[in-house]
Amino acid sequence: MSKPFKPRRPGPALTALTAAALALPAYQRAEAASRDEQAGVSVRASHYTEDALDRSQTAGDVTERFDITVGQAKGRLPVGQRFELSLDAAYETLSGASPWFIEPDENGEPVQVMSGATIDDARTDLLATVSRYGDRDTVSASVGTSREDDYLSYNLGLKWSRDTASRQTTWSLGASASDDVITPTDSDRFPLRPEEESKQSYSLVGSLSRILGKLTTWQTALSLRYLTGFLSDPYKQAFVDGTILADSRPDSRWQAALSTRLRRRVTWAQASLHADYRYFVDEWEVNSHTVKLAWHQGIGSRWELAPSLRYYSQSQAFFYRPFYLQERDDGLYSSDYRLSPYGALTYALSAHYQGEGWSLVGAVQRYDSEASLAIDSVGLANPGLVDFTLVSFGVEWRL
Template identity: 30%
Template sequence: MEGKPEAAVAVIKMTTILKNILFFIGVFAFANAYSQTTPDSTKVYKKRVLETTEVDFLTSYYTQDGDNAAVSGGVGTEELTDVTGAFVVSIPLNDDDVLTIDAGVSAYTSASSSNIDPFDDGPADPFQASSGASSGDLWANMTGSYSHSSDDRNDIWSAKLSVSSEYDYFSIGVGGSYTKLFNEKNTEFSINGNVYLDTWNTIYPMELRPFGEGGDGLNNRLFAQNTITGNTNYNPLFIEFDEEGRNSYSLGLGFSQILHKNLQGSLAIDFVQQEGLLSTPFQRVYFADVADSFIDNFQLADAVERLPDSRFKIAVGGRLNWYLNEFFTMRTFYRYYSDDWGITSHTASVEVPVKITDKFTLYPSYRFYNQTAADYFRPYESVLSTDEYYTSDYDLSEYSANQFGFGASYTDIFTKTHIWKFGLKSVDLKFYKYDRDTTFSSKIITAGFKFLMD
């Protein structure tokens, strides 16, 4: 598939860059730590923001299934598995400044995306995976952030730069934030902003490519080697996208207040503006007013998803954390979301950490989600060829979902367990099961390990 070599090269380059960055960070941190050992009678003692280097290793295993794949126009398998691993290294540069490097890789296999080209290995069927190049891929990301705290720790500034790559897109992002604490640190206000500049490598369904610019249409080898059934006069409505970029701009405001010694509340509002190619080029659409064409059991696309080139989102949410006693805490969350594509949603969740001992805590949780459909969503074969915008992506449909979770954590503030020069501070394990009122369901297991450098 197009873009595969470029993705591999990008991953190798990012890995090399990360190694070099970590090497120079290590040298700098060592030199900085050494300089801190030199006595200076003019300095006033100040508690460091971060006492020592912290290393987090995060991993997850995710699996999903369903019968409404957007790649095949709202029907077909949504089966996917994903394994992710990431390292987060936080390094104190001095008393006030912290540098954090976050690098991760995600590897997935997808029966759904494999059907971008379902004709490469036997009878094509939307409910069967193809073994083509699009059946799996790697996603890689690296983010560097820097934060500075004022002497009284009431002002915190941060900036970040991120790069990510996959076979069909490349993204670079920049961002920054400012946090102000006052009222004896009982009140907190924050503002943050981010910009992401994405570039697509547009990949279209295999049967549509011969109808693109310079294509040979029904004279293509795909149609010469396979028999079209149903409507044999296959003539899709296909125009390649002119725009291959997508820009996202976000602004967030947050406010937190300690309401009581056992109660803390927070409010947040986020604005997001997206511009550019917001359609997914390889997601098929089938028209209700066009006769169906097939190769084997796979229906040939009438078109690809077409969505507006701009989208504005707003989300408002709040949290309320209540410390019940030394064993129980209740964490609640609610968020309202709306965008100019017609989607509104409500999210509500509750988590009740249960402290078993000084080191072990359990985390049962529940989350409810409900959304309306986008103005442009139509189920399989409900789109008209005269419509301006259309999609059969069930992520944009009306649905409700329930998620049940359970987690456990181990914390040792004295880091008695060691691996080489690192002391194990905490271990977190969580499991979540997610179900929509459609056929879609998913499960995820996550694990996190925090180490402190001696």
């Protein structure tokens, strides 16, 4: 790898020529080269369908789950010499039923009870970001909001990244905070639902990216997150010794994640291999491992096809049970499948086409989760574990 040019002894002639050259337009423009100098607009539509539950593990007639349609739009505009503004918007409509609580059947096997009525909701997300590109530093600040009928969230973020002089290494540090208010619907009809609750979250992420030789790049990141407030799910309940209690979780949660990503160009195949690993651990004793492998295959100069496989395994939260045969001293209950022990496989295929000033992307993803896929053996599988199919299509234009 060649080192970036550094004159060992810059003579006066070089100093004088450099000063004269810097007045030329070509070099003034090149200063903030890391910014994308073109405005761009992209749109993406996705459809997410959860599989119906197994009737044998469901109480009642409702086995259908969520169906979600998402439209996303993003615009990016360079401003002046060094700034960029971007705006992300998403609108999503959701309908279907969700797991409510789990009860044991006569054999002591867990059976899922679904929320009876079909839920219809819509969510709107907006995020505005301003970034300043320096010669080696990029600073971005963002402010966003997300709202649903029963939910309102505001978030703030700050990120700073810095290239080393050789541009072989990039450090970044980011911090963000959010404040959410939840006003569950129909709390007058369901006495276990709170009228209004709130939660806050704060996170800090540091990352280091390095170019390792001609063909390999590597990134590692450590993130810490602290959540506080109402962290339970107001729409879920737990079966506790024959009675139904509200989902009730601790009111604080520390989380930490260490992730590492490797990108290796496979020259002979005109492809690159992406290998990612993430380890997550939290205060509720949930820990997880994620491994993802993707093969990005170039086909000609404009197409890229990327099959990928992802494996995920998590352990359960310390207070989680599918159902409770007796009360807990700490009063914590949750039968949410997302806190249960399970493993999951995701198979995905994406295709990307690069046109002149525009590009297309299409992707299909299949997600299957099973207790038996978990690294640790699981006694009672949660019957509410989700399987879904995601299809998305997007277009980007450079203006």
